[in-house]
Amino acid sequence: MENPISLSRKTILITGASSGIGKCIAIMTSKMEAKVIITARREEMLKETLVEMHDNENSYVVADLSMQEDIDTLVDQLPKLDGIVHCAGVGSRQLCKFVTREELDRVIGANFIAPVMLQTAILAKKKINKGGSIVFIASHGAAVPTVANSIYSASKAAIISYANCLALEVAQREIRVNCISPGMVWTDLIVRDGLDEETLKENEKTYPLGRYGKPEDIAPLVVYLLSDVSQWMTTTNIKISGGN
């Protein structure tokens, strides 16, 4: 029997593929035989990701998705896609009373405006095939409030709402749109933005499965959503959070 979740003959675009969850998704989708195009801002790190990927004529495009010009240049270069994984994003930890306009612009810009405008360009330039699959990496934080997480949570809730409406608009072409909402995953994103490692390790113990996630915990779910076995799934937001 052929592997039902094989991605062979599929072309997939992955944003935020230079590190963390995005990098892991890039490696795993290539190993599932997809032809993968990865994008991020930092060329050196994209090259490092590419080295770890299974070689199926994969390629990379350097792009800063906060710049409309970069989005347009990226999309012009793309072949027709069977899958898109919107993984690029930034973290933020700030009490409500310390929120600044700059921080709000940074977080909403990276986590909401950038993926929306990329998706707009992909649709407008007809770069997604019938039967394709679009996956947004959101966050469990969108549904569950935690202290100092207001802007980040709101940015992820916004992308989930957007994804649900997008799903309705593309359903006629059998294109599916789903979100994944991970709990805390050990990546630079959570370590860099505010909470120290000791606090995180203490919090990790409160997870029913006893630990935060690893990028390898998330990537197989993305593969599943990109594959044809999930062809009757759309407008879903899947929580994956070690029981938290």
Added chain:
Amino acid sequence: MDLQEFIINFAYQFEDADSSEIKAETEFKELDEWGSLTTLGVIAMVKTEYEKTVTGAEIRSCTTVEDLFHLLEKK
């Protein structure tokens, strides 16, 4: 860094405590209002007012407000 100014900035992170009660020798972890929220407030205040980074663990390692002031001075 000025100690008196730091004490004012530190005390400002408390919503209900009488800020005149917070002095250099105050053992801040004993204050009723001390907790994770005030810790995060102090971390953010140190970053915005002094452009320095301090962790929750470092703050917890101090006993008095002045201890924290000296810890930040060395950064």
